[in-house]
Amino acid sequence: MPAVKEVSFTVGAGEIHAICGHNGAGKSTVVKMLSGQLAPDAGRILIDGSDVELRSRQVAQQHGVALVDQELSVVPALTVLENMGLGDIRAPFVRRRKAAVEQCRRVLDEIGLERVRPDQLVSSLSIGERQLVEIAKALSQQARVVILDEPTATLSDVESERVFAAVRRVAARGCSVLFVSHRLAEVLELCDRVTVLRDGATVTTSPTADLTVDELIVLMLGEAPRRLEAARRADPDRAHALSIEGLSVPGRLADFSLTAPAGRIYALAGQLGSGASDVLRAVAGLHSQATGSVRLRDEDVPFRDAVGVGRAGIAFVSNDRKTEGLFLDKTIATNLVATRLPRLGRGGLLSPRRERQESRSLASLAGLPAARLGEPVLALSGGNQQKAFVGRCLGRDDVFALLLDEPTRGVDIGGRAAIHHLLREAADAGLVVVFASTELEELLELGDVIVTMHDGRVVGRYDDEVDGAVLMRDMTKGDAA
Known part of the structure; x- marks a missing residue:
């Protein structure tokens, strides 16, 4: 049985688009296909109207797709600047430190980390700040599509609000944001539209303004067990x-x-x-x-x-x-x-x-x-x-x-x-x-x-x-x- 079948949705430039579904609905598989970790057996992925084959994370990055996974990938023993360069295929073999620091400073300011220094060890940051560094890292790769997989799952309300503010700034600069979360209230608060998956298929795509949390639960579960x-x-x-x-x-x-x-x-x-x-x-x-x-x-x-x-x-x-x-x-x-x-x-x-x-x-x-x-x-x-x-x-x-x-x-x-x-x-x-x-x-x-x-x-x-x-x-x- 396929993990997903006939999943279709579009995400506009500057849009924050949620993917919701109960565990096993196919969310993780969709994220893996869009980020180059899995190859789809059928169907098409288009970016700016052009077909793309995202055969690996590196290829996805070349096409401007960045994934902020639910498992933090920052290295605590390295500085913020050093973490920003990890995995960036566009980074030159020899980097000019002054230019790299200036770019890092710009991106940190953009997502609300004005008090964090590029030379600061990530180990000194809170969990919420580390999550924001992950988002900054994606932006520093000149991403046009940012996928956020459960970015607030382990954060406090205050830390989550900082992430929301950063996500809104990311969308305001024209990035397409795909937001995967089980916290349905925050989906309706933050996102413009939501696509609901159930049993590996698309149930509906709807403006979040037209839904309540209870209505979203019904769409996710169908006939509730x-x-x-x-x-x-x-x-x-x-x-x-x-x-x-x-x-x-x-x-x-x-x-x-x-x-x-x-x-x-x-x-x-x-x-x-x-x-x-x-x-x-x-x-x-x-x-x-x-x-x-x-x-x-x-x-x-x-x-x-x-x-x-x-x-x-x-x-x-x-x-x-x-x-x-x-x-x-x-x-x-x-x-x-x-x-x-x-x-x-x-x-x-x-x-x-x-x-x-x-x-x-x-x-x-x-x-x-x-x-x-x-x-x-x-x-x-x-x-x-x-x-x-x-x-x-x-x-x-x-x-x-x-x-x-x-x-x-x-x-x-x-x-x-x-x-x-x-x-x-x-x-x-x-x-x-x-x-x-x-x-x-x-x-x-x-x-x-x-x-x-x-x-x-x-x-x-x-x-x-x-x-x-x-x-x-x-x-x-x-x-x-």
């Missing part, structure tokens, strides 16, 4: 609950509390920057500035210490299995047993026999082919890699709570169903299971209790019947139903 009353698991075990009180992370999360007993699956529903991921990362010991209290099985958890969190019986599955989860160059077997090595040997020496037995047992539990245990985990599909990551946490008598951030990111529908089955079995076996997701279908399918979040705060909680439109409204507007 609906969850019936959550299955009532028999007597959820509150003696084995995970209790979180007043959890806060400066600038990211405020006063989050939740009691999650074993036997039910708790879902944290929120878009990028909502605080849902921060809850899990803070409990897992990955936010050193977190405050509050965490208890598991009526014992305090030292949640500012990742090692102590593990010893307390909490396992964490990150949303980035490649850099925070798996050892990609190691075998599947090694990855499965990586967190339980002390029990597989004596005197610091690993027993190959015990390792084989344990890895085969875990492969069976996770639904992985035992015949492939000797292969690098990188050789597996995305779904099977994720099963290896989740499977590593299962079948352990020293794990009582399982935290998962986007448990099926990058996984096909078959792998998704298998992972959901694993998590349901884990909950039924008496584990506390809490996951964060941006995917409506996943939230409705898997969550017995759904807690919605927006801008670092809880918006609503749904133990019973709820539909996707309500969840989407909470996640994008921050308004409780």
Whole structure:
């Protein structure tokens, strides 16, 4: 099935044009095709009326297309000036420093960074200022089309306003701006028109002045998926609950509390920057500035210490299995047993026999082919890699709570169903299971209790019947139903 099909829209010079759609609608694929990261199988891309083939990021840049990705690409250890020159194919081999500084100063002034010096280290800038440097970098490449992919997802309201002001200045100079965001209120505030995608196709293109947030949600979802009353698991075990009180992370999360007993699956529903991921990362010991209290099985958890969190019986599955989860160059077997090595040997020496037995047992539990245990985990599909990551946490008598951030990111529908089955079995076996997701279908399918979040705060909680439109409204507007 194609990721996108028959997507069509135009962006005028000086226009700020939004692309909206629920996760999986095709937004990222469209952005990759327009920025030269993917080649379309059919259709045409025209710039100033001429057909172009954007075969790479460099070719796209030659045609005046610049992408400001949601993942910041600035290098903190370099100066603003040095960052501005990174990746610029027009930059001469030998640059005249005086001219480069003057150009950098002009662009910084244009987007509202008058107080930032070209020789200032990016590490000294706030996240919002770094995002503006990314935009300045795109403008310094003489871009005619600037694509902004979730530019305010992790910014405060004040920082977002600075980005909005910069975007308006960019459009005022005649650039076409393509703005991708899940924050629907800011789409209607900032953009001239919006194209809505659903299931890889264009639903409509409309002036933003003609829409409300609720109308935009309906266009994005069509018939909103609906969850019936959550299955009532028999007597959820509150003696084995995970209790979180007043959890806060400066600038990211405020006063989050939740009691999650074993036997039910708790879902944290929120878009990028909502605080849902921060809850899990803070409990897992990955936010050193977190405050509050965490208890598991009526014992305090030292949640500012990742090692102590593990010893307390909490396992964490990150949303980035490649850099925070798996050892990609190691075998599947090694990855499965990586967190339980002390029990597989004596005197610091690993027993190959015990390792084989344990890895085969875990492969069976996770639904992985035992015949492939000797292969690098990188050789597996995305779904099977994720099963290896989740499977590593299962079948352990020293794990009582399982935290998962986007448990099926990058996984096909078959792998998704298998992972959901694993998590349901884990909950039924008496584990506390809490996951964060941006995917409506996943939230409705898997969550017995759904807690919605927006801008670092809880918006609503749904133990019973709820539909996707309500969840989407909470996640994008921050308004409780």
